[in-house]
Amino acid sequence: MTEWNERPGRIRRAPENFLGPAEIEAVKQGRRDFLRKAFLSASAALGAGAGAAALAQTAPAGDPAILNLPEWSKTLGMPVATRGYGMPSQYEAGLIRRQSPGLTQTAASSVAFTPLQGMFGIITPSGLHFERHHQGWHDIDPSKHRLMINGLVRTPMVFTMEDLLRLPPVSRIHFIECGANTGMEWGNVAVPTVQYTHGMLSCSEYTGVRLIDLLEMCGADLKKGRYLLAEGADGSSLTRTIPMELVESGEVLLAYGQNGEMLRPENGYPLRLVVPGVQGVSWVKWLRRVEVGDKPWGTKDEAVHYIDLMPDGIHRQYTSLQEAKSVITSPSGGQILLDKGYYNITGLAWSGRGKIKRVDVSTDGGINWRPARLETPILSKALTRFNIDWVWDGKPAILQSRCVDESGYVQPTYGQLRAVRGTRSIYHNNAIQSWLVNEAGEVSNVQVL
Amino acid sequence: MFKCYEKAALVVALLFAQTAMAASFEGIGRAATPAEVQAWDIDVRPDFVGLPPGKGNAVLGAELWEAKCAMCHGTFGESNEIFTPLVGGTTEEDIRTGRVKALADGSVPQRTTLMKVPTVSTLWDFIHRAMPWTEPKSLTPDQVYSLVAYLLNLAGVVEEEFQLDQDSIRQVQERMPNRNGMTWKHGLWPWGPGVTQGGIGNGGIPDVKNVVCMKDCKKEVQIASRLPEYAWDAHGNLAEQNRSWGPILGKPISAAAQAEASTAAGRQKNMLELAKLKGCTACHGVDHAIVGPAYKDVAAKYKDRPDALAYLMAKIKNGGSGVWGEVPMPPHPALSDDELEGLAQWVISGGKVQ
Known part of the structure; x- marks a missing residue:
């Protein structure tokens, strides 16, 4: 019978940063025995709390994590509402949104990537949702936010956030991926981890109003108006052309809710467009206006950026769908x-x-x-x-x-x-x-x- | 008969449901006033619907540019410091054909705005809605006309004195260097009738076709690219970017390695190594000419040239002869854009390690 800590293939808990450059070099040389020794010494150095291996060498009576009752089993814990808004454990501090150094020169027009390497299931916690802003983000006062619908409609209309929250809501789970996700890797390997290769990807439950319901309230001309322009309220007032077919399917939402609470400011508080299956840039944040039209708009983010260069020098324009x-x-x-x-x-x-x-x-x-x-x-x-x-x-x-x-x-x-x-x-x-x-x-x- | 009644009842019920639904939305939203629509409806389409009246020219534009734009984009729209360059890489021939040749042959690796943008309306719309960077929506229509004229003048699309306005902008569209450089024929807009019937896309037909193979799918595994050593170290300590406990941990990157990867010195050292690796140093010395010129001499020759970076990137990539003598420099097509930029920047700095 093997000891509790010596079963073959057992992965041992590793104290943080226990490997120095020398050990890494040894690991590279294929000397895994060195790794075991590093564990033993690192564990011993940590004392009673994590000294399992050290104890095992002298008195293998069992795991000290079991034999020696920890502090949390012997003392009074924290009261309720110590943190009005709950936070992750201190032991999860490494899993945060991060920028890729050198990708952009200004953090107001940049990307922060989601730490996919340590996440479970399909829902992205709102605080870890990737960020992409074109001219910085704002925390908009919802009482002063307005949505306008104009263009090929019988009556151009204005809605307040109160109006939108009175309408019948739907809740749906969808992924959002930036069209440039994995873009740094087109030519060759460029970044080390999945956070940077694929981290412009998140998935949330969105709650909001179907855009088609509002277009019908305004008397939109859906025969002529086969395109839709969505426009943000931020400095960049980002604009994108949206296919009316997708709006008519009922999938496109004016969302205010994300994972059970309001949208986070970085994700468009208080209102964003949700365009399922389409790249993130079309999910216009801080949405202030929707215009119905008969032609696409050729905006900056569909005529200079978010266009796909082909080998013959031609760019594909209005590429929107995210393929499998x-x-x-x-x-x-x-x-x-x-x-x-x-x-x-x-x-x-x-x-x-x-x-x-x-x-x-x-x-x-x-x-x-x-x-x-x-x-x-x-x-x-x-x-x-x-x-x-x-x-x-x-x-x-x-x-x-x-x-x-x-x-x-x-x-x-x-x-x-x-x-x-x-x-x-x-x-x-x-x-x-x-x-x-x-x-x-x-x-x-x-x-x- | 019964069936008929049932059908009628269903229709009535549906009608009622619809009326009830519409009725329940009563009191929600209101009509926008004309002034409100005018205040927010600022978009300008490629067919110039939405373009406000006004006028401007490149001479006025140059002054405005220096005051409001040059700090980020450079005096000639060439700067790569904060944003990618706006101007450069287009030719007289491109203006004639409406296709930017450098996009096809890759001779200008860093694509500028004017190499890409097919529609002049895009420039007008974006500058008007989003610029200047820290004061968006502060420019008058006349100012926007002048700034667009200035950019177009830098690219040789219009003369300095050309008056840009609601009418003349249509002639300008006919001279945009990449006006014929876009295609709507692709599978990534799967909705609507498709290009053949006047819409966007091909109806959603994918351009690649993989198949589900499960066993002995190929003979050997060909690794085309691996992470360069310096890129390992350029993203901080990966051990701290993973969960600190559990079956799988992150790779520790030492502070020294991170510092080296992130500092200019480290970058330059990497570039010297790259230059050695790619065979550059066989012909070029940092301080002395071998077959080709010394890097310090290349740096001196181009130090005042605004597009030195793009020029040298193109030279390294495509090779050439005649500038420094008749011995040709071979092309280096396998270098990535990132490597090209790093090498060109390093050469401009004189090829120094510190």
Whole structure:
């Protein structure tokens, strides 16, 4: 019988930052015994609380975390409402939104990425929702916010937030992905972790009013008016052209609620457009105006940016849909597997064309594949969580996921995507992502054709 | 007969439901006044619907530009300091053809606004609604006309004295360098009738086709790209960006490695290594000419040229001969835009490590 802390393949708790450069170098050389020693010394240094290994060496009576009652079992805890708005545990402080250094030169027109590497399920906590602002964000006074609907309508109308909250609401779960997500990787590997490769991706439950209901109140001419302009109230007053077909389907919402509370200011408080399946830039935040028209508008973010450069020098304009895409979120780039043995591979899949039908996972760089387990709920134009068992044998492995949506579209390889679109497109990179696990258990970002 | 009654009852019920619903929205929202619509309806479409009257020219525009725009975009709209450059990369020929050639041959790796924008209305609309950066919506229509004229003059689209107004802007549209550079024929706008019937898109037909293969799908795994060593270190300590406990941890990146990756010195050291790796230093010395000129001489020659960065990026990528002698410099098509920019910046700095 093995000791409680010596079962083969058991992953031991690791004190934070226990590996220094020397140890990392040793790990790279494939000396995993060195890693074990580093654990032992790091654990011993931490004393009684985490000194399991040290204790095991001298008196293997059991886990001190069990034998020595911790402080929280022997003292009075904090009273209710100590924090009027609850916060994550202090031990989760690393999982926050982050910028990619050097991506932009001004933080008012930039991106903060969601930490996908440590998240579960499909809902993005509102405080971790990715950010993309074009001219900074504001915390708008909702009593002074107005929505105007004009253009090809019988009566141009104005709505207050009170008006909108009186109307019958709907609640729906949808993903939002920036069209430039994974854009840094079109030509070659550029960033180390899934936060930076895929973190312009979030999924929330949105509550709001169907836009089509308001258009009907205004007497919109839906025969001539096949396009819609959405405009923000911020300094950039960002504008995007929206297809009327999608509005008529009832999917497009004027949302004020996000995950049970009001939208966060960074996500458009008090009102944003929700355009399921379409890239994030069309989900106009701080929405102040909707105009019905008979032609697209050719705005800055559809004539200078958010246009996809093809190899022949032509740009595709009004590219809006987010095609099926998936990514393994753990194990993923910049992470380390501490030992051989069992792991759960987990990730996310999504499609702007509807529901995810299947996800396959490869651990040998795409030679052989196994179907992953899809967790429920599986919703149209929402993130879908997948999981699959994996026993790592300590040899190099390349992890990939490949999804199929209900339209039958299969997520493409880098080779397939580049054969058509080249490497300079910036937008709409939905290629299969590869994570290389080396013999030391270190996971790095690579591209497989 | 019964069936008929049932149908009629259903119709009545539906009608009632609709009326009831509409009635329940009563008291919500109100008609907008003409003044309100005018105040907010500021968009200008490619067919110039929404363009207010006014006029301006590049001479007036130059003054305004220096006062309100140059601090971010540079005097000639060339600056890469805060935003990507606005002007550069377009030619007389592009103005004739309506297609920016550099987009196809990649000779100007950093795409400027004027290389991309097909519609002059876009410039007018955006400057009017969102500029200047810290004072959006403060410009009068006349000022916007002048600023647009200034940008167009820098790109050789209009003369300095050309008066830009509601009418003449239509002639300008016919000279936009990339006016024929867009296509609406693609699968990423899956709604509506498609381009063939006057709409956008092809009805949603995808441009790539992968298949579900499960076993022995290929013979070998070809790794096309790996994370460069300096990129590992340029995003902070990855151990601190993962959960600090659990079965999988983040990779620790030392403070020293981070500092080196983030400082100019570290970047320049990386660029020297890159230059060695790519074979540049076989022909160029930092301080002395070998087959090609010394980097310090290249830096001196182009130090006052506003588009030095774009020029050198293009030179490195495409090669050339005749500037420094007859020995040609070979093209380097495999360099990424990021590498090109880093190398060009490093050359402009004189190729120094500190």
